[in-house]
Amino acid sequence: MKIVVTVKQIPDPNAPQKLTSDNRLDRGGEAVLDPGDEYGVEAGLKLKEAHGGEVVLVSMGPAKAADAIRKGLSMGADRAIHVSDDSLAGADALLTAQILAAAIKPENPDLVICGTESTDGSTGMVPPMLAELLGMPQATFAKQVEVKGDKVSVHRQTNEGYEVVEAQAPALVTVTAGVGEPRYASLKGIMAARSKEVKKVELSALGIEKGSPAESVEGVADAETRKAGEVIEDDGNAAERILAFLVQVKAV
Amino acid sequence: MAKTAPRTELKPSDFLDLESQLHDEERLIRDTVRKFVHDRILPGIEKWFEEGTFPKEVAPELGRLGLLGMHLQGYGCLGASATSYGLACLELEAGDSGFRSFVSVQGSLAMFPIWKYGTEEQKQEWLPRMAAGEAIGCFGLTEPDAGSDPASMRTSARRAGADWVLNGNKLWITNGGIADVAVVWARADDGVRGFLVPKGTPGFSTRDIHRKLSLRASITSELILEDVRLPEAALLPGVTGMRGPLSCLNEARYGILWGTVGAARSCFEAALGYSKSRSQFGKPLASFQLTQEKLVNMLLELNKAALVALHLGRMKDEGRISSEQVSFGKLNNVRVALDIARSARTILGANGITLEYPVIRHMNNLESVLTYEGTSEIHTLVLGEAITGVQAYR
Numbered sequence: 001m002k003i004v005v006t007v008k009q010i011p012d013p014n015a016p017q018k019l020t021s022d023n024r025l026d027r028g029g030e031a032v033l034d035p036g037d038e039y040g041v042e043a044g045l046k047l048k049e050a051h052g053g054e055v056v057l058v059s060m061g062p063a064k065a066a067d068a069i070r071k072g073l074s075m076g077a078d079r080a081i082h083v084s085d086d087s088l089a090g091a092d093a094l095l096t097a098q099i100l101a102a103a104i105k106p107e108n109p110d111l112v113i114c115g116t117e118s119t120d121g122s123t124g125m126v127p128p129m130l131a132e133l134l135g136m137p138q139a140t141f142a143k144q145v146e147v148k149g150d151k152v153s154v155h156r157q158t159n160e161g162y163e164v165v166e167a168q169a170p171a172l173v174t175v176t177a178g179v180g181e182p183r184y185a186s187l188k189g190i191m192a193a194r195s196k197e198v199k200k201v202e203l204s205a206l207g208i209e210k211g212s213p214a215e216s217v218e219g220v221a222d223a224e225t226r227k228a229g230e231v232i233e234d235d236g237n238a239a240e241r242i243l244a245f246l247v248q249v250k251a252v
Numbered sequence: 253m254a255k256t257a258p259r260t261e262l263k264p265s266d267f268l269d270l271e272s273q274l275h276d277e278e279r280l281i282r283d284t285v286r287k288f289v290h291d292r293i294l295p296g297i298e299k300w301f302e303e304g305t306f307p308k309e310v311a312p313e314l315g316r317l318g319l320l321g322m323h324l325q326g327y328g329c330l331g332a333s334a335t336s337y338g339l340a341c342l343e344l345e346a347g348d349s350g351f352r353s354f355v356s357v358q359g360s361l362a363m364f365p366i367w368k369y370g371t372e373e374q375k376q377e378w379l380p381r382m383a384a385g386e387a388i389g390c391f392g393l394t395e396p397d398a399g400s401d402p403a404s405m406r407t408s409a410r411r412a413g414a415d416w417v418l419n420g421n422k423l424w425i426t427n428g429g430i431a432d433v434a435v436v437w438a439r440a441d442d443g444v445r446g447f448l449v450p451k452g453t454p455g456f457s458t459r460d461i462h463r464k465l466s467l468r469a470s471i472t473s474e475l476i477l478e479d480v481r482l483p484e485a486a487l488l489p490g491v492t493g494m495r496g497p498l499s500c501l502n503e504a505r506y507g508i509l510w511g512t513v514g515a516a517r518s519c520f521e522a523a524l525g526y527s528k529s530r531s532q533f534g535k536p537l538a539s540f541q542l543t544q545e546k547l548v549n550m551l552l553e554l555n556k557a558a559l560v561a562l563h564l565g566r567m568k569d570e571g572r573i574s575s576e577q578v579s580f581g582k583l584n585n586v587r588v589a590l591d592i593a594r595s596a597r598t599i600l601g602a603n604g605i606t607l608e609y610p611v612i613r614h615m616n617n618l619e620s621v622l623t624y625e626g627t628s629e630i631h632t633l634v635l636g637e638a639i640t641g642v643q644a645y646r
Contacts, residue, residue, distance in 0.1 A: 029261070067276055074280055184288065187318030187330050187340075190280045 009068035036115030038182035073193035074185030097129035143178025289347035315385025327379035335565035338510035346514030349617035350470035360503035362389025369490030390431035392422035409438035428473025446488035509581030516589035523596035
């Protein structure tokens, strides 16, 4: 089976995040493969080990995103497609999904795996948009992915437990950390990645005209600081007051 | 609006931005080993050090990662560049010198002579399993009465028909007690020869050295050879004379000149962090001029040592490094690391003597590193000879 995993390079989430003057994330510092995407790569590699086939990484990003792609190849993915075009800087979720769809479509994959959301933008909108554009059913928040014949079956994580959701392949799934700890890129894998194919694709080759973004960031403000909580001293009815509070905030 | 930060921020442990001089692949290898050390070595090191054990189960993990014999080609070895091997040593020793020692001995002292001087059969038998960490090797050169002067060794190899018979003792042998095969150097009629002595060979036994206060997360042993009868197939045919063991040591010293930069980095970072959080006289230690001077001296020496390591790595990859240049790196970088460890200890005060912080563990380890693979005195005399033409140790 052919599995496409979308991957993205993001600013190191362990470093302080900065904005540029036009309210975009400053991508000049240390950058890493999105940890959420590492779970996607891990899920793809596990399925390949079980069923054979190949894992193809697809990424949209500047030239230096090649480092993140190489990390995924070092973990064991077979090859990669890297859409890189200067005009794509600041692309919103819709444009990103359109680009990824155009790059993925010619591959005719059986399965597309995404993280649930990027760790930097965190919109969570790209995977559902991508599924629609590819005309695939989507199964989201999977903590386990199985392929049985032409069906994709996932355990969809919920607050209470999980649902078993089945979809007809080709399908798109988004995966959570539940799929298992991403493997190390072994040193052997790192050296083998050197000779794996990374196909560079420019915007014009995808037949997409860049329109004006569907959304733009108009302003940025600090989040309100948390106010001090209420201290309940026990004068005999503290338990009832705490219960009343919990009911009021719908915690129970 | 926030001011745009400078393009390159100054990083204390990489002040000269050597990062920019590494290739993508080298950065990935370094990051992978760093993560392995963080996940697998640091959580257990205090316990292993305190109990004086080496966790043998980590060996196959080191093998799977590709760290064993990683600079050798073929036979299941990774075939990485000398610079990548150095970066791996640095990250391992930032964890603990015991683990870098394990990897140095396995790769440079045990696998290297088999790879370089062994027969095809010997390579096939040992190298793939050793690269995988399924078989462990050790290197027997030093003796109770032959340290800096290994040519004075008493261990003998004499012919007995088609076989060889070995007698003698080897001391201070890293991995000795856990080794599946010992590379033993012994004096034969035609000079010093190397032999592969498998564990369990009649007459061959080991005794671990306890009550060490350094390299506690590493096994150090004595090898005892009493009429050990070996077939001709146990002889490493490719080398005769001291050139054999000395060429192995040159490989291992190269790993040390990188590794010690890691130990120094760990101490420096511990001291820098502590100096900013610990307050005395109502202000952080970092605000005292004496502390700043110590920190800046560490900064200079650490970053210069890293520069030496990277430069020698590139020279080795270009095939133009001399053993004297390796001596330069070993002497300088161990000395610098030990100074940094001692200075860092003073910043941490009483906390600096506990295992809660890595500092005194590195400091004690580095006392061994100062001595093994050529003492600081011998490397000094090697360099002295290189610039004066006079051999002072004979």
